[in-house]
Amino acid sequence: MIAVLKNMLSHAALMNAGVIAISVTALASALTAQFVFGLQPCDLCLFQRAPYVITIFLGLAGLFFVMKMKKPKRAAATVFLAGIVFCIGAGIAFYHSGVEQHWWVSFLEGCKISFDPGDILKQIEAAKAVRCDEIPWADPIFHLSMASWNAIMSAGLGIGCFVSSILITRKANGF
DSSP states (O other): OHHHHHHHHTOHHHHHHHHHHHHHHHHHHHHHHHHTSOOOOOHHHHHHHHHHHHHHHHHHHHHIIIIISOOHHHHHHHHHHHHHHHHHHHHHHHHHHHHHTTSSOOSSGGGOOOOOHHHHHHHHHHOOSSOTTSOSOBOTTTOOBHHHHHHHHHHHHHHHHHHHHHHHHHHHTTO
16 A cells, blocks of 8 residues: 555656646635635635645646656656645645634734724724634534645645655656
C-alpha cells in the first residue's frame, strides 16, 4: 500500500492533475454552497478561494512542463509552489476560523464591530449582509465550520505537495 502511494506521489503528471482536480472541486463546492444552498460568503470566505485559483494555474503549468516539455523537475517545482499556496490558504482559513470562534477580531473593516457610539451608526449603514465572525454552516458530527475544514484540508494538501515534489525530483534524478 505504501509503495502504491509513493508511486502515485512521485508521478509528476498525476500530481499536477490532482492539484487541478482538487482545486476545481474545492471551488465548485464553495460555489455550490453559495448559489445552490444560499450560503452567502463573507470577505474572508472569498479570500479563501484565491489559493485554489492560483493552484489551478500552477497545476496547468506543471502539466505543460511534464507533458510537453518533458521536464519533471519543473513539474515538481510547480507542485512545491502549490504546496506553499495551499499552506497560505490554510493560514487564511485558520485565521477565518479564529474570527468565527471569536478568538480574535478580524482585520477587515466589514467584519469587525466597534463599540464606539459615534461609529456604530456608520458601521450599521455600511455593514454588509454577511459577517466574518458568524458561522453559517457547521457539520453535524464535529461541529466544524467550512473555514475549519478548509484549514485542515489545505494544510494536508500543502504537506502532500511538499512530499510529492521531493519524490518527483528524486525519481527524475534516478533515485
